[in-house]
Structures are given as structure tokens and as C-alpha cells.
Amino acid sequence: MTTTTSPRAARDTEPLAAGQPRPDGAPGHGPGPAPSSGAHPTHGETGATLTVVRRKHVGRWVTAAVLTFLAAQFLFSLATNPRYEWGVFAEYFFAPAVLSGLGLALLLTVLGTLLGFALGTVLAVLRLSPSPLLSAPAWAFVWFFRSVPLVVLILVFYNLGYLYPTLGLGTPFTTDYWLVEFQTTLTITAFAAALIGISLHEAAYASEIIRGGILSVDAGQLEASAALGLPASVRFFKIVLPQAARAILPNAFNLVIGLIKGTSVVFVVALPEIFYTVQVIYNRNGRVIPLLLVACVWYALITTLLSIAQYYVERRFARGTSRVLPPTPLQRVRSAVGRWWGSLASDQGATPPGPGGAGRAAAAALATETQGVTR
């Protein structure tokens, strides 16, 4: 049993004996071995301890062996095939042009995500309004910006000066801007055009992701909030959104990771994003493969960082969704090391190897580990 569901008052006894699988599907740690009583069924009056023989999963091992072989083969070819030209790769990986291209991609991604999700949240809320006066425009926005390709959006904003040479405020339906007036081409730079296009495009997709998340929250939560008289902002930011986040986050990270690579379209307004930069370089020197690898490895690095961030952010929002959260990979490794250490120690103490010592060590490791992860 976990140490977190501390001893209950007698009248609160659960219809659950220690070690039974939890009905709520919480990923308990198998038959939870209570360290004192021992996890192993004792056979009646004989007192002999019965050993559990684990089922052999032959298929799993064969699959794993095949996959390992294929991966090894690929890695071997990466290392030995001269056409990958790792020297060229190394030469360009930290080249200033490549790094500034990467910086631009990251900047557009960060700003596009912030603006996109902010606007997307507003759109999602409008879209869920019972009044068609609000939901219809939000629907139309999403329809429009999901219909138009991002490239076209960016081009249109960049060339807005062709359609509307000046922008401003003045008499409606005329170009008599007697209040304020801008030269469109001066106001909208290539970067601004790219950022506006990306933000509007992202907002349309983000709004659907957020709307899906909001819809996934049980209606009883809103009823309870309303019954308590919670103001609308508290209902949204403290009750609905934290619960919707569970459904929003995986899709949101998908969108962000997609956008990192998606920003390469800004080459249409001659902005040298990383992918465009390596293309320019290999068109000059003909080293196509190593330069593509430069871009890919950078993308992979950023995706890795985002994936790790995703894991921990999702975990943060999983608070309260199950009685005990499963351990993080890091905690798993630590507990495995503890288990291994424990079995070494018990081997020396002349305890027979196997479930005896190792099981107890594992139980102890799990017990310490679950203490740390209930929040």
C-alpha cells in the first residue's frame, strides 16, 4: 500500500484489502507488498512459501531483438557510410548563419505560440457562448484561417500595401483617414507579416484544441462553481482551465512542435529561417545530406527538450487525477538502482535470490518513491 493514503478512521474502511487492484484503475504497483507481512502467499498450515513463476513473454523478446538489430544496423551505417560527411556537418552545425536561422525559427515559434494561444483561448470561449452573436464570428474566424494556407496568409500580409496602400481611421467606407494614417508597406515588415500570419493561423488551430479541452470538463464542475457563486474569471481560470489542460496539453505540444518546422515557410518573404539557410548553403556547395542533417538534428534537439517539458507539465496538471501518480522515468531509474543494490545486499546476507530479498527491496524503494510523487 502506498504511504500516502494514511490510516483511515475505522468507519472509513474501504472495501479494498491491501494489495487488491484499485477499481479506479490507478496504476498501483501491482500486488502491493506490505513490507512487514510479506507479499507471498503462505500455504495453509505447512507454512511453505510459494514462489510465483512469471509468464514468459517470448513474442516481446523476439520483437525487441529484431528492433534492436535494425536500430544497430542503422546506427552502424550512420557511423561508417562516408556519404553522411560528418566533417561537413560539424563545420556547419554551429555556423553563425545556421544559429541565427535557428534563433529566428525559435522566436517566431515562441511569439506565434503565445499570441496564437491567447487569441485561441478567446476564440474558444466565444465559440462556446450560447449566443450566436458571439459563437458565429468565432466559428467564421476558425473556418477562414484553417482554410487559407499559411504561406498565402504571410504573402498577403506582406503585400498588403498592394491591396491597401494606406491604413488608418477616418470616414467609414472611404480612404479618407483624417484621424490617423499609415503607409502599409512601412508598417508591415517581413517579420511582422510572418508573425501576424503565423499567429492568426495558430490561433485558429489552438482555439479548437482549447475548445476540445473545455468540453472535456464534466458539466458538474460548472454547476458546482455556479452554485458556489464563483465569478466567471475564477470559474474559467481556476476550475475549468486546469482540468481542461489535461486534454489540451498533448495537442498543444503537437501544435508547437509542428510550428517549429512550420516556420520554414517564412522564406516566401525572404526571412532566413534555419531550413531556408541550410538550403541556401547546400545550393552553393552541393553538400545536401550533411546540411539537411544539420537542420534535422537541431529540430530533433528542440523537439526533445519540448517533449521533456511536456512530460513534466502534463504531470503537473495530472494532480488529483489518480490516487498516486506513477513515478517519473528518473524516479524509476533510481528505484531500479535501489532494487539492484538491495538484492546485492540481501545476497550477501545469505537470503536466497529472487522474490525474497529483491521483492522486499523493491517494496521499500516503491514506498519511498511514492512518497515523493503524490502532488
Next chain:
Amino acid sequence: MSAPALNQPAERAEARSGRRAGTGAEVVIDAVSKSYSGTQVLKDVSLTVGAGEVVTLIGPSGSGKSTLLRTVNHLETVDSGSVTVGGEYIGYALRGGALHELPEREVLRRRTRVGLVFQHFNLFPHLSAVQNIAIAPVSLKKLGKDEAEERARALLSRVGLEGHGDKFPRQLSGGQQQRVAIARALALEPEVLLFDEPTSALDPELVGEVLEVIREVAGDGTTLIIVTHEIGFAREVSDRIVFLDQGEIVEQGTPEQLLSHPTQQRTRDFVSRVL
């Protein structure tokens, strides 16, 4: 119980030991009708619940008990008729002989006079027990955060959950969750408390602990309207039992009158089924 001797709810309230008078509000439900897409769910229902009175609503499933209860705190609007709590309309202002819908902020403020406990608890799963209880007083600026959490812990011990404040709802049993939900409803010190089948989602052995808490709340002068199928509990705790069937009040009276000597055939049939 010597119930029949006392007719006025206030008298009975005083008669019950330890009850403080004066913290509850009167609820007046006047000729309320409500339809959902053509079917009439409430038919011209009128019911007055005195300040501090404990009234139980019983009736078959689908008879409109929940709907009636939810009209009291304006979670459900009515098609005609009106509901007042302590003389105040929750959702409207009476001006020039017409009911004008109030802005949401004002509705929310008035609604805090009424607490509601749900069948399925509806606790906020991502907040600890203390946070569940403290969120309303804090966000409505009635108490500071520290003060609210301190009071939340006090309320938790009042419902017998001392030391469980930092647990999340899923780490508590059903009976414990419902007790947290009652503490949450009590946090705003409502004048009226509504219970919608508070024990129907619980395992039988957990029902008692929740009823115990409601019994305790019933003793402190708050007006209580309880929908329940626990007839034994209703008999013990109520000043009055109201029998609802097909959206109408068929019969009402003291527990003794309604359960032991019903005058209507429909009441008799229902009572004999559930007793």
C-alpha cells in the same frame, strides 16, 4: 417523536435541542411551472419553507425533485411563478411590477445565500480538500487566503475529517468526499442548504457518516431542503415531508402524518414501496 403536537416550524425548531434560531432564511416557492421541450416538469408548485425549517422532498424518480430544488438557487430558471429566499429574488429584481433579469455578478452574490450539495459531490478534483472549501470565500473576497484555509480546516473537523485537508478528492472515500462537499457548501455560511440525494451515490456502509453530518447541520438553525430516499432519516430529521409526483405536490405534512397516515392514494403507494 412528539411531532404532531407542534405545528409552527419555528416552535419545532426551538423544541429541537441545541438549535440556534435566526440564521436561516425563509424560502417561498410561488406557483412555479417549468417545461423541458414540451413536457411540463413542474406544474404550478407552491411551497413555503420557514426560516430554520427542515423539509424533505420525496417522490419517484423523474418527479421533478431536483428541478424544484435547483430553482431555489436559480441554477434552473422557471417559466412562470417565482422563488424568493429571505424575501429576495435570486435571479431578478422586482421593478414596476415586472421581474428584470439581474446581471450575473449580482445573481452570483445572491446565490451565496444558498448552498447546494450534489448527489455526485462535484468536488474540484485538482484542488485539495482545504482548497475546495476555501475557494469560494477567497474568490468572493469574504476572507483572506490564510483565514479561509484556517476556517476550512475547522469545517473539516466539524464534518469529522480532521487531518484530511491536504488530500485530493480522489484520495478520499465517497463518504469523505460528500462530507468535504458539505463543508464546502457551509463555507459561505448559507442561510439555506439544499441537498440533492446526498447519499444516493454512496456504498451503503458510508451513508451513515454523511447523514450524521446533515443531522448535525440540521440542528444549527439553517433552513434545509433535502431530497432523499432515506425515509428513516427523513422521518427523524424533518419538520415536514413533501411528496412530489409528476411535477406536483401531492401531499405534505409532518413525518408522522405523511408516512403513517397518508391521505392520498399516490402517497400511500409510494410510501409502501419505499418503507
